[in-house]
Amino acid sequence: MNIPVLLFSILLLFAINTTKFVYYQSEPIPPAAQKLIKCYPGFVTGYADNHILFNDGSKILWDDGVRNKTMNQLLSGPDLKDMFVQNYPIGKLSNPPALNNDPGRIRNQQFFEKMYGATEKQVRHNLIDITWCPKLVGQKITVTQINGVDKKLMQISKELDEHPELKKYIVNIGGTFNWRKINGTNRHSMHSFGMTIDINTTYSDYWQWTCKCTAENTAVKYKNRIPQVIIDIFEKYGFIWGGKWYHYDTMHFEYRPELINAG
Numbered sequence: 001m002n003i004p005v006l007l008f009s010i011l012l013l014f015a016i017n018t019t020k021f022v023y024y025q026s027e028p029i030p031p032a033a034q035k036l037i038k039c040y041p042g043f044v045t046g047y048a049d050n051h052i053l054f055n056d057g058s059k060i061l062w063d064d065g066v067r068n069k070t071m072n073q074l075l076s077g078p079d080l081k082d083m084f085v086q087n088y089p090i091g092k093l094s095n096p097p098a099l100n101n102d103p104g105r106i107r108n109q110q111f112f113e114k115m116y117g118a119t120e121k122q123v124r125h126n127l128i129d130i131t132w133c134p135k136l137v138g139q140k141i142t143v144t145q146i147n148g149v150d151k152k153l154m155q156i157s158k159e160l161d162e163h164p165e166l167k168k169y170i171v172n173i174g175g176t177f178n179w180r181k182i183n184g185t186n187r188h189s190m191h192s193f194g195m196t197i198d199i200n201t202t203y204s205d206y207w208q209w210t211c212k213c214t215a216e217n218t219a220v221k222y223k224n225r226i227p228q229v230i231i232d233i234f235e236k237y238g239f240i241w242g243g244k245w246y247h248y249d250t251m252h253f254e255y256r257p258e259l260i261n262a263g
Contacts, residue, residue: 027047027048027049029046029047030047030062030081032081032083032084032258033047033052033062033080033081034047035084035258035259036052036080036111036258037052038258039238039257039258040115040147040258042055042146042147043055043114043115047062050062050063052080052111054114058114060080060108060110060111060114061079061080062079062080062081063079063080063081064079066079069082071100071102071216072216072217074106075105075106075185075187075216076185076186076187078106078107078108079108080108080111082106082108083106083107083108083111083258083259084258084259085106086101086102086103086104086106087103088103088104088240088244088256088259088260089103089244090235090260091232091235092228092231093243093244096222096246097222097244097245097246097248098246099219099246100246100247101245101246102245102246102247103240103244103245103259104240104242104244104245104254104256104259105245105247107187107190109187109188112188112190112193113188113193115146115147115193116144116146116193116194116195117193120179120192123144123177123179123192123193123194124177126144126145126146126194127142127143127144127145127177127194128142128143128144128145128150129141129142130143130150130153130154130157131157132153132157132170132173133157133160133161133170134157134161135161136160136161136164136167136170136171137167137170137171137173139171139172139173141153141173141176142176142177142194143176143177143194143195143197144177144193144194144195146193146194146195147195147255149194149195149255152237152238152239152255153197153237155237156233156234156236156237156239159233159236160230160233163229166227166229166230168200168202168203169199169200169203169226169227169230170199170200170230171200172200172201172202173197173198173199173200174198174199174200174201174204174251175191175197175198176191176194176196176197176198177191177192177193177194178191178192179191179192180192183208183214184208184214184215184216185214185216190254195254195255196252196253196254196255197239197252197253198251198252198253199226199230199251199253200251201251203225203226204225204226204249204250204251205223205224205225205243205248205250205251206248206249206250206251207220207246207247207248207249210223216247220246220247220248222246222248223248223250224243224248224250225250226241226243226250226251231243234253235260238255238256238257238260239253239254239255239256239260240253240254240256240259240260241253242254
């Protein structure tokens with residue numbers, strides 16, 4: 001083989017290998033998908049081909065391609081990308097939530113079933129009893145160990161225990177694990193997964209109690225009696241607060257770190 005032919009062959013081989021290298025490069029990971037990877041490292045391993053990848057080799061579609069979904073569509077059949085369509089505001093609200101602004105209520109049920117369990121039996125397998133606020137309350141509550149939710153609630157409990165002025169809000173816990181549907185819907189309550197907690201209902205407000213209805217297209221007037229310090233402590237450990245929803249649920253705290261601390 002003469003030198004020109006040899007040089008041509010080398011350049012051709014380089015071009016082919018370079019092309020292959022570019023072809024097999026990983027696609028950019030959407031920022032919101034990166035939040036799921038960061039916040040749930042025990043389950044979510046990556047992103048590829050418009051899917052979130054799990055450690056057991058399974059995957060869930062990221063973006064179904066449907067645009068301009070109605071609020072009802074977002075609530076009843078969201079893809080994973082839809083869960084981030086509304087930004088959750090950290091800290092004190094300056095104004096009541098705008099109409100249908102419910103950051104965190106848009107939930108892809110398949111994603112949470114994948115982590116916490118798709119049946120009551122599966123969820124129960126990972127439940128544990130902890131003592132809520134041992135000094136001020138001393139109530140046993142049942143929560144999941146998945147994603148360290150039990151440990152985070154114990155940290156929250158420890159901080160709240162140093163605020164005797166808050167006792168009336170944190171006694172008589174309204175509920176944690178409860179395998180059920182959201183009232184008036186076919187959607188699973190997040191209580192089904194053991195990663196939520198309702199504090200004392202006596203000092204809480206809920207949109208369905210206000211309108212005495214379950215229709216999510218009903219206009220509701222915002223109410224809240226929960227002190228900001230409680231909200232701040234929960235958010236510090238990755239829990240969102242239902243009081244930041246137009247369809248407010250001020251007793252409700254839910255472990256959703258991907259919406260809070262994964263910038």
